[in-house]
Amino acid sequence: MKPNCKFLLGLCSMLALGFLYYSSGRLTLRGWGHKSCKDLNTVHLLNLLSPHSRPLELIYKYGNLSKGACKPGFAAAKMTAIYPKFTKPAPMFLDPNFKQFSKIGDYFPPFGIKSQEKILDILLLATKSYGLGEELDNCKRCIIIGNGGILSNKSLGQRIDEFDVVARLNEAPVKGFEKDVGSKTTMRITYPEGAIQKTERYESQSLFVLSAFKALDLRWLQHMVFSQSLRSTEGFWKSVAKHVPREPGDMRILNPYFIQEASFKLIGLPHNNGQMGRGNIPTLGAVAITMALHNCDEVAVAGFGYNMSTPHAPLHYYEKIRMSAIKESWTHNISKEKEFLLKLVKAGVIQDLTGGICSAGC
Structure with missing residues (x-):
């Protein structure tokens, strides 16, 4: 017994x-x-x-x-x-309570909001909306669409559109490429130099999300939110959009904690006393993935991965620039970022629909 x-x-x-x-x-x-x-x-x-x-x-x-x-x-x-310390909640977008999120208060852009509190108060008061919407408050399957040429001729459009949240980066077009990249856009994450400049190319419905890499980016967003004329583009490294055809309520500011975490904790880039420096800025794709890991229940990617063994392959799915055009970046560390993404795929944290991350073998 x-x-x-x-x-x-x-x-x-x-x-x-x-x-x-x-x-x-x-x-x-x-x-x-x-x-x-x-x-x-x-x-x-x-x-x-x-x-x-x-x-x-x-x-x-x-x-x-x-x-x-x-x-x-x-x-x-x-x-x-x-990553055993990956346990803290981190909201996608800044809201009026951003000063309570201590992890971003001690850093200047791009890793935080130090010295930018006043303009953020103005912007957040104007936008009035700070989330994805009630319909996306439950379990979410998210996909981050990279801009890689590996998306071409994969016919993944329908599969991509089945995700609850589809995040696109910078000015990568949708129209004319729906068969491979889908037609659904929940949000488009960008910075001034990467934003779509031709207003007719914007989707009819999507969130415009600014990822601010410098203080000037928030000043630019202020002009976009209040539909003010942009008198000068001094300080930007290339031309920027002069107008964003979105209502203030459809604009968001990405939580800069994702840049900080991706750089210092996940990819392992140089801290440089919390300042932007050589090789310590993650790509927008890595930032978007970090954001999704904190806020989505399942995360997939498509269009990621550069295979330098194929120099004549298209770099992006929407233009004829070749892979060989990639040059050593002053701000990014592509090799370390590849290691990070490969680690996520191997561990089953994210699903790579196009297989570009594992092109060298998983």
Whole structure:
């Protein structure tokens, strides 16, 4: 009888732990004025489990979901397995409570908001909207669309449009390329020099999201929000958009914490006393992926990865510039960023639909 009692006691304990674990993913954590992803409770519980038990726990939690169903907290859970400190909520966009988010208060742009508080107050008062919308407050499957030529002739458009959130970067066009890149755009993340300059090329409905890499970028956004004439482009490294055909309520400011975290904590770029310097700025693609890992339950990418062994391949899906045109960047460290993205793919944190990240082998 004793062995049977011990067995029943052990079985009850396992069932109780399983119930707690399952329930944790269904709880909602609210922070910094937003409805937060359900994944954070899952992440905290995973931290209590030994690293070796995590794969089994993930199978237990997600194994019975129907095919195609969103997996609550999946990306954050997988991310925490390889980056144990990846547990803090970080909202996508700045809102009027941004001063309470201490991680960005000590850094100047691009890593923070130091000395920019006044203009941010003005901008946020004007935009009045700070999230994705109530329809996207639940479990979210997100995809970040890179601009790589590897997207060409893959016919992924329909599959891309099935994601809840489709984020595009800079001026990469959609019209005329729908078969390969889809037609849906939830948000377009950019900076002044990368923004679409021809107003007719903007999607009819999408969020315009500024990723500010310098203080001047916020001044530029002020002109766009208030439809003010841009008198000078001094200080920008190339021409910038003079007008953004969006209402203030459709404009957002990306949380600069994602630049800070991607650079210093994830990719491992030089800190340089928190200042922009040689080789310590992540690409916008890496920043967008970091944003998605904090705010989406599942994360996929497409159009990422440069294969330098094919110098005559197209660099971007929408133009004829070749891969050989890539030159050593002063601000980015492409090799270290490749290592970071490869790590995410190998660990199953993100899904790469075009396979460019693993072109050298996974």
